[in-house]
Amino acid sequence: MGGDRAPAxxxxxxxxxADELGIPVVLVGRPDELGDTGGLEVIGASExxxxxxEPGSSVRTMKDSSLVRAAEAVRDGRASAMVSAGNxxxxxxxxxxxxxxxxxxxxxxxxxxxxxxxxxxxxxxxxGANAECRPEWLVQFARMGAVYARDRxxxxxxxxxxxxxxxxxxxxxxxxxxxxxxxxxxxxxxxVGAEWIGNVEGRDVMTPTVDVVVTDGFTGNVTxxxxxxxxxxxxxxxxxxxxxxxxxRRAGRMLAPALDEMARELHPDGVGGALLLGVRGVCVxxxxxxxxxxxxxxxxxxxxxVAAGMVDHIAAVARGQPGAxxxxxxxx
Amino acid sequence: MGGDRAPAxxxxxxxxxADELGIPVVLVGRPDELGDTGGLEVIGASExxxxxxEPGSSVRTMKDSSLVRAAEAVRDGRASAMVSAGNxxxxxxxxxxxxxxxxxxxxxxxxxxxxxxxxxxxxxxxxGANAECRPEWLVQFARMGAVYARDRxxxxxxxxxxxxxxxxxxxxxxxxxxxxxxxxxxxxxxxVGAEWIGNVEGRDVMTPTVDVVVTDGFTGNVTxxxxxxxxxxxxxxxxxxxxxxxxxRRAGRMLAPALDEMARELHPDGVGGALLLGVRGVCVxxxxxxxxxxxxxxxxxxxxxVAAGMVDHIAAVARGQPGAxxxxxxxx
Numbered sequence: 001m002g003g004d005r006a007p008a009x010x011x012x013x014x015x016x017x018a019d020e021l022g023i024p025v026v027l028v029g030r031p032d033e034l035g036d037t038g039g040l041e042v043i044g045a046s047e048x049x050x051x052x053x054e055p056g057s058s059v060r061t062m063k064d065s066s067l068v069r070a071a072e073a074v075r076d077g078r079a080s081a082m083v084s085a086g087n088x089x090x091x092x093x094x095x096x097x098x099x100x101x102x103x104x105x106x107x108x109x110x111x112x113x114x115x116x117x118x119x120x121x122x123x124x125x126x127x128g129a130n131a132e133c134r135p136e137w138l139v140q141f142a143r144m145g146a147v148y149a150r151d152r153x154x155x156x157x158x159x160x161x162x163x164x165x166x167x168x169x170x171x172x173x174x175x176x177x178x179x180x181x182x183x184x185x186x187x188x189x190x191x192v193g194a195e196w197i198g199n200v201e202g203r204d205v206m207t208p209t210v211d212v213v214v215t216d217g218f219t220g221n222v223t224x225x226x227x228x229x230x231x232x233x234x235x236x237x238x239x240x241x242x243x244x245x246x247x248x249r250r251a252g253r254m255l256a257p258a259l260d261e262m263a264r265e266l267h268p269d270g271v272g273g274a275l276l277l278g279v280r281g282v283c284v285x286x287x288x289x290x291x292x293x294x295x296x297x298x299x300x301x302x303x304x305x306v307a308a309g310m311v312d313h314i315a316a317v318a319r320g321q322p323g324a325x326x327x328x329x330x331x332x
Numbered sequence: 333m334g335g336d337r338a339p340a341x342x343x344x345x346x347x348x349x350a351d352e353l354g355i356p357v358v359l360v361g362r363p364d365e366l367g368d369t370g371g372l373e374v375i376g377a378s379e380x381x382x383x384x385x386e387p388g389s390s391v392r393t394m395k396d397s398s399l400v401r402a403a404e405a406v407r408d409g410r411a412s413a414m415v416s417a418g419n420x421x422x423x424x425x426x427x428x429x430x431x432x433x434x435x436x437x438x439x440x441x442x443x444x445x446x447x448x449x450x451x452x453x454x455x456x457x458x459x460g461a462n463a464e465c466r467p468e469w470l471v472q473f474a475r476m477g478a479v480y481a482r483d484r485x486x487x488x489x490x491x492x493x494x495x496x497x498x499x500x501x502x503x504x505x506x507x508x509x510x511x512x513x514x515x516x517x518x519x520x521x522x523x524v525g526a527e528w529i530g531n532v533e534g535r536d537v538m539t540p541t542v543d544v545v546v547t548d549g550f551t552g553n554v555t556x557x558x559x560x561x562x563x564x565x566x567x568x569x570x571x572x573x574x575x576x577x578x579x580x581r582r583a584g585r586m587l588a589p590a591l592d593e594m595a596r597e598l599h600p601d602g603v604g605g606a607l608l609l610g611v612r613g614v615c616v617x618x619x620x621x622x623x624x625x626x627x628x629x630x631x632x633x634x635x636x637x638v639a640a641g642m643v644d645h646i647a648a649v650a651r652g653q654p655g656a657x658x659x660x661x662x663x664x
Contacts, residue, residue, distance in 0.1 A: 052500075117569040128497060131505040165460060165553040168384070173463040173550040202557030206565035218505040221497040222551055223558045225534030230562030233538035237449040237598065238570070241590040251586035258573040258580045266569065 001029040001048040001066040002086015004288045010085060011035055013295020020296070023303050026079050028070040043078070045069040051288060055089030059097050067091055071098035074281040081282035081302035083273070085290040091283065092129055092276055099281040102311070104318035106134070108278030109141045109217070110285065111148050112224055113271040119208035120153040121271055124163075126214075128221035129276065135178040138162070138214050139188050143317050144277040145212035146194035151308040152275075152301070155211045157193050161200030163215035163223065171199060175216065183214075192317055202226075231266055272297035275305065277314060282306050333361040333380040333398040334418015336620045342417060343367055345627020352628070355635050358411050360402040375410070377401040383620060387421030391429050399423055403430035406613040413614035413634035415605070417622040423615065424461055424608055431613040434643070436650035438466070440610030441473045441549070442617065443480050444556055445603040451540035452485040453603055456495075458546075460553035461608065467510040470494070470546050471520050475649050476609040477544035478526035483640040484607075484633070487543045489525055493532030495547035495555065503531060507548065515546075524649055534558075563598055604629035607637065609646060614638050 001007055007029060014025040015038040027034060028043045047065040049058045059068055067086060071094040073079040084091040088110075096108060110129045113121035125145050126133065142160050149158035162179055164172040169180060180199065182188075189196050200210050202223060215223070238259075242252030252259075273286035273294070282305045286298040305311075333339055339361060346357040347370040359366060360375045379397040381390045391400055399418060403426040405411040416423040420442075428440060442461045445453035457477050458465065474492050481490035494512055496504040501512060512531065514520075521528050532542050534555060547555070570591075574584035584591075605618035605626070614637045618630040637643075 117565050117572070131497060163554060165463060165550055165557075173548075176550075201561075202554045202559075203561030203564065205558060206561050216505075218497055218508075219551060219554055222495060222534045223554055225497075226537060226555045226558040227534070227562045229533075229535030229538050230559045231566060232535065233449050234563060234566045234598065237594050240449070241587065241594045244590045247586050248590045251583035254579050254583035255573065255587070258576045262569050262573045266566065 001033070001045070002051070002084050002091070003286070003290050004051070004085075005291060006085065007034050009291045010295050011037060012292035013290070014040060014299065016292055016296040017299035021300055021303070023299055025299060026073065028073065029066040043069055043073055049087050049090040051087050053087060053090060055087060055093045058087070058090050059093035065090075065094075067094040068098060071095045071281070071283070074283075075099050080306045081284065083284045083286065083295070083298045083302050085286040085288060085295060085298070088128065088285055088288075091285050095276055095279045095281065095283040099279045099283070102278055102280055102315045102318050104320070105140055105144070105278040105314070106137050107140075108276050109137075109144065110220075110274050111145060111277050112220075112274040113152070114205055114224070114227060115266045115271055116206050116208055117265065120155060120211070122205050122207075122210055123149050123153075123158075123212045124205060124215070124220055124224060125212070125277065126217040126220050127224050127274060128217050130217040131221075132218070133175075133216035135175060135182055138179045138216070139182050140278070140318075141214045142183060142194065142196075142212065143188055143192050144314050145214060146189070146192040147313045147317055148275065148277060148310065149211045150193070151305065151310040151313060153211075157195050158211040159195045159197045159209070160189070160212040160214065161197045161204065161210040163202070163205075163213050163219060164199040165201065167199050167201065169198070179214075191320075235263065272301035275301070280311060280315075282311060333365070333377070334383070334416050334423070335618070335622050336383070336417075337623060338417065339366050341623045342627050343369060344624035345622070346372060346631065348624055348628040349631035353632055353635070355631055357631060358405065360405065361398040375401055375405055381419050381422040383419050385419060385422065387419060387425045390419070390422050391425035397422075397426075399426040400430060403427045403613070403615070406615075407431050412638045413616065415616045415618065415627070415630045415634050417618040417620060417627060417630070420460065420617055420620075423617050427608055427611045427613065427615040431611045431615070434610055434612055434647045434650050436652070437472055437476070437610040437646070438469050439472075440608050441469075441476065442552075442606050443477060443609050444552075444606040445484070446537055446556070446559060447598045447603055448538050448540055449597065452487060452543070454537055454539075454542055455481050455485075455490075455544045456537060456547070456552055456556060457544070457609065458549040458552050459556050459606060460549045462549040463553075464550070465507075465548035467507060467514055470511045470548070471514050472610070472650075473546045474515060474526065474528075474544065475520055475524050476646050477546060478521070478524040479645045479649055480607065480609060480642065481543045482525070483637065483642040483645060485543075489527050490543040491527045491529045491541070492521070492544040492546065493529045493536065493542040495534070495537075495545050495551060496531040497533065499531050499533065501530070511546075523652075567595065604633035607633070612643060612647075614643060
């Protein structure tokens with residue numbers, strides 16, 4: 001029921017995931033508003049948390065909302081994962097409320113994959129779950145991010161950097177300098193098989209030089225949206241360039257396949273949504289404008305993360321069990 | 333002497349500014365290292381502050397450095413403005429040390445113009461002068477940014493937004509929520525003729541919806557570099573798309589003029605560098621990789637800001653003189 005194009009595009013994406021990928025999707029919402037579900041199972045939920053509702057109070061008071069019921073279905077084993085294109089804060093809140101936090105994780109974080117031309121995506125976290133962070137949380141983000149980069153993108157030894165405003169150790173604000181010190185002792189990296197590469201800058205996020213970028217949820221969200229805005233501005237300007245005169249229009253038609261591929265590669269839809277890391281279940285958050293293709297990709301990612309055992313891997317790391325989950329030998 | 337391509341490209345840019353724009357440029361540095369200056373006046377300075385030197389101590393101890401001497405030349409009236417592609421922190425430090433702060437301004441800020449397709453650039457400040465900010469400084473940034481947007485880009489009534497993670501008043505972290513309250517009383521906007529439009533997000537920076545975006549220097553610098561990184565990644569990917577096969581290569585050649593224009597429009601070099609606002613003189617900071625064209629543009633911008641009387645306008649605003657500088661009627 002969530003997302004700017006719900007329920008039609010959500011249902012369409014779910015049906016495509018079932019038909020094309022063979023994933024048994026369960027829909028959660030108002031049965032009479034879903035249209036033709038193509039025979040997919042439906043868990044009834046009478047309420048819908050609006051996109052602009054205050055998340056905290058909504059998830060506590062709207063117990064029969066589709067988001068809260070979806071998280072409940074994961075908790076109860078009726079579903080293996082939840083996927084939402086709805087109110088991000090409420091999706092997080094529902095997952096936290098019904099699935100619960102993984103023991104040892106102070107705060108869940110949103111991990112968003114950023115497309116990187118010619119390489120696997122860079123994982124940015126926290127991309128918006130915690131506007132205010134304590135320095136030690138970012139050490140957990142670094143550990144969870146490393147687990148995720150390996151489980152999702154197959155990065156053997158994820159390179160983890162701290163988002164700051166200069167590469168040298170002394171660069172940053174008081175917060176990042178404290179985090180830098182915490183991360184620099186390196187003890188956090190051994191049992192997750194990560195490599196600490198120090199400070200990185202905004203311009204590094206879309207390059208192949210780093211696999212996981214950790215930051216507080218405020219800076220992460222601003223960065224994520226700045227990147228999206230830059231890509232949108234540039235694609236828009238590119239369409240203008242292609243429409244300059246008859247020659248450019250002809251060239252544009254000749255380039256169409258290559259440009260389509262480029263757009264697909266860089267579009268957020270293609271990478272399949274963000275994950276809420278640190279809760280006891282897979283929770284995929286797709287952006288509000290998600291169409292059927294984005295929803296299908298988000299469902300595909302959910303299945304992959306379930307199959308990879310990502311939540312168990314994070315739980316093992318959070319318990320501080322070096323080597324758990326079949327990872328590399330701890331460094332100390 | 334400053335910048336990755338100094339002194340050759342700096343001198344070349346200065347000579348072009350003199351030849352093509354008729355601006356009487358004074359070079360500051362080691363006379364025997366400058367090569368052919370084309371007859372431009374040279375102020376001797378025996379020291380060079382390296383790009384990676386610690387700014388604070390460098391400007392205090394290297395009194396005969398090109399940066400400190402350049403700022404001195406402005407203070408003493410031998411030059412009307414300073415332009416540097418060197419160590420940004422040291423350029424700021426030199427300007428602050430030798431020109432001094434404008435009375436009433438707590439902290440100078442770096443104002444960086446962000447290219448916006450189809451519209452005048454958006455001014456982002458603080459883009460990196462103050463990694464740590466007090467909320468009330470951002471009110472001054474908003475006022476200085478509005479003055480600058482009018483003097484530099486001719487924006488009659490600059491729309492000023494606060495960079496945050498959601499448009500609603502309650503969105504953001506503790507710091508931005510405090511700033512939001514300070515800006516929302518609106519009293520700061522009247523005598524600078526600005527319009528307060530509330531929170532904006534990272535994705536708005538490159539759109540025509542806002543003229544001035546205020547933020548702390550940490551978030552601003554991360555955002556600036558994220559935008560640069562996204563543009564670089566996308567241009568890089570575009571070159572790959574154009575080089576897919578013979579057809580795409582032919583199309584690429586047909587599109588070359590339109591793509592060149594697009595690159596020129598969006599390249600940081602084209603907009604001519606950032607300004608340090610709040611010091612008693614014009615101080616233009618061009619990026620470290622500046623070539624001759626970027627240097628010439630930076631010098632052009634310096635002249636324009638001198639001609640516009642921008643420093644006097646900011647000083648008048650800082651003195652709290654509503655209506656000073658020929659601006660709109662104060663609202664209270």
